[in-house]
Amino acid sequence: MLLKYSFSLFTLCRLIIFILFFVHSAFESQVSSQFIQRDPLLNRSNVPKNILATSYLGGGSHLAPMSEILKILMDRGYNVTLAAPGNFTANSHSYRSIPQVIVSKKAGTELGNQELMKKMFLEETNVRKFSGAFDHSAYTEYYKIYKQTAEEINVDLFFCDIGMNFACFDLAWELKKPVVGFASSPFFAVIPPPYKSDPIFGCHVSMENESFYERFNCAIIKPLKLAWLFISMADNMNSQRVKLGIESYWNPRARMDNILILFDTFFGFEIPTAMLPLHQEIGPILSDTYPDLTPALDSFLNTHPRTMYFALGTNVFTSPQNIAILLKSCLELINHNIIDGVIWATVKTNVTELMSLSDVDSPISDILNNNYPHIHITKFAPQFAILSHENTKVFLSHGGASSSHESMYTATPMLILPIMGDQFGNAEKLELAGMALRLSKLNLTVDDIVLKIKRLLSEEGFKKNAERLQFVAKVNSKRKYRAADLIEMVMNTIKYESVKDENGALSVNNKALLRDWITPNTRMGFIRGNYIDVYSTFIVILLALVGGFGYVSFKTTKFLYAKYKGRTINSKSKKE
Template identity: 45%
Template sequence: MDFDRMDIPRNILVGSYIGNSHLRPALEICKILIERGYNVALVAPGNFTPSSEYPKIKQFSTGPKLDTRDLPNVYEEIFFEEYTFKKFKKQRKISNSEYLDRFKIYMEAATEFKPDLFFCDFLMNEACYDVAWKLKKPIVGISNGLTSRSDSPYRSDPSWGCHANMENEPFIERFRCAIIIPIMIIYESRSWVNELNEIRSKVGVSPVSSSIERVKDSLFFADTFFGFEVPHHLPPLIQEIGPVMQDEYQPITPQFSQFLSIHKRTMFVTLGTQVYTTQKNNEILLKSFIEAIDKNIIDGIIWSFSSSPNNEFPSDIILSNGTTFETSYILENKFPHIYITEFSPRFALLNQTNVKLFFSHGDSRSSHESIYTAKPMLLLPIAFDQMGNAEKLVNVGVALSVSKFNLSVYDILIKIEKLQIDENIQINVRRMQVLARINSKRKYRAADLIEFLNIDSHNIDNNNFNNFNGKNQIKVKNEQENYSNYANAYLRELITPDSRMGFVKGKYLDVFVKEE
């Protein structure tokens, strides 16, 4: 974009409840904006910035870095049992209890930094949206996937007991997942929505009926792409801008380079730093890895392993041929074909020629990086969006999956071998890599749209909102509707007419009925 930026708003406040990988896409977009002269501050847990990656971003910390291991009573139930929407309610209860503290930090950050625009991660981050609403500042939302704002009937979610793609399902299943399940979810979510509304009232924030109501009139970015997602129509306010890749990644270290130089067929394994599985499953995984090497299916394993209170192993691992391995011998990296580490440069490892496949839990970020580097995936989904991601990746032919409830050595060995020799998988991996690399350039479009919104809202503020809105004589029902009208004024180029026409006229039902 080429224009004079001297008189436009320059301050952007980024906010995230989760932090960690949820921040990367927004901060990568903000790096582009910083190069264009913008100032960026961050509200998030931990000590994320300033850093070598983001040296010009100031952080207002909301507390220590989130760690699921600090909440074993909640997260053991989420990780070890079947993950459903009802489990998500437990996470919402925790985030509700922290709302007032986070709201206060956002207000303090806004007072000091004076943001012209809020850039808010979507997940459990109501405080960010509510402060923007209270200050009447434009909002841009971002999520690692497409939210319920953009749902189509043929898209669903395994955490609802449905499939990610419903096109081949029988009528009764399509009816259940399109009608019954959404009604149940609305009913189940009422308790934490009502609880949060009561908390909101303490700081003068109006209630909402759902988690998406505050953002329904906002520009929204999805860090994903069709090919990975089940394709469907998107309204202009929702822009898929993924996969957002970093400009810089941690380099590979000498220890990894040395291991890979003598292991030509290595499998890289990581379940991330915030997800863990049962002791029994870890034992099966370790046994599978040793068996795969013993049977020459692969010749090396790099396992990035984050310990938890339940990650203890038995003292010995017994292979199918009767050979016994002392577990400590392996965990202390005395076994030459398995390298175990707590942290690893994931993207750098996936870029290595001798890494032939990736064993992952299937979160969005690691999935994007695996597709971008053309590495087939063996997936062990644990919770959250991972089951849906696993289904989508299997459906496009770049991955195979195993179940945390029925993990077996034999199944893992068969799938490790198939991922390396199946020609269709190799073709699909290369095809998806091209798609990911083409779409990864769209973070610049995201930065352009933020500039447009920033400039347009600034112009409207300077030239009287009512002149642009055209509705100043209409009495609004509540503050949320007034804010929506304000947002509509500077997003009018991206809002489809049916949203203003009402359901009947917007769907042209009056015309079609009269014709009949």
């Protein structure tokens, strides 16, 4: 009887559950019928598909982030071609799928005058030396190669690395094709606000805490001193343009107005400023995969829990004397148990010159021959993998953009020895952000290096700030897809805003193509756009009202005083 009762109760429970499930399903069906699914798919039919990306300087720091965006665009069905110096894509595991036109066998700093480059590496660097290091006559060669490539692929859009790459922007405007710019920093691409500058001009990246004299000097005096240099540069470029029948212009940013420019940077690292819709920060651009540690490096890191990674990039070098000081500093740090290991990627370091500096008391020769147990030397190193390892505690770097981004992404505090170009500005930004300290290539000492490494490892603030920036870097690293989206938006605009020329090719007006992105003040002119006429009129009216009120008050007071004085005199005369 009890068994029968239990069976009936079990059946009743199942029946109740079934009824509840049926009612819930019916209710969900009724609710869902009140909504529709959003369609996220883009209509890419009849959208122009041919993109030519170009770089004057080439090298990984310029081409790797651009190539990341190009890969995304290729996955979305666009036809991309890269025109740049050096055989970059063929030598890269990540970007071999991108076809490349090799503009020059040399790339990066190898393109410049080697004597001037050496002076910049070893002496004080400024914009005058930098501008004179590169041959402006290469403009003609690059322009012709770009043009031939553009015709062969029937280009629809140019994607131009900004550095010294005037030929790309000029060609885009000549062919009436849309152009998108790319740079690691907004400083040279747009006019910065007065509170931002750069060490290459002899100023600081942030003028916030500078004296009136320094702010006046960097905002007025130094630009006036550099004006002649920019005029000379523009004159050299215009002489090249005339040979090709291209219209001359003196404003170096003339072809960058009213176009989309992508910056491989982000606030937190970059000094914050208001950005126009046409100027978009999409960094840090990083690859999704990187080469792993070699067995030798993996073994070294696992047996050295406080390792310093030392690398000066693939383009620059410092003097043998400075390298000797750095190596002696490494030995000092190891001997005092501040660190227990060093990985050194030599890249461009001349080991033969270093051998001549070794002495009996210094084991530099043993180090250079990889016979010193706590220092591992390799020509090239899988940098991101080394920085990602938990035993890498500090990064001694030149402060290039890619190295800075990777160090922030892996939360590795930095000791920076800037050599040239944007490295000085990057070093200042990272020091201001609280995750790095700087060295001077002109005044390098063992004591200074040891003291700063001690601080980086012992003071918690450096690691905490590195971890703070790591979070920001990881969030913003997704924006390379946003960069591809923005380029797609420009491509889609061509579909509606272009016209066909006599040959049936699409042509656009770059001044008006992205008018929906262009702020109205740029079309209104300087006076109207900044409301100077309105504010000036208001000030005049205000001054007139204040002056009028003051004049009336003065006259009224004078009249009342005269009347009062006259009454007083009359009163006295009557009493007499």
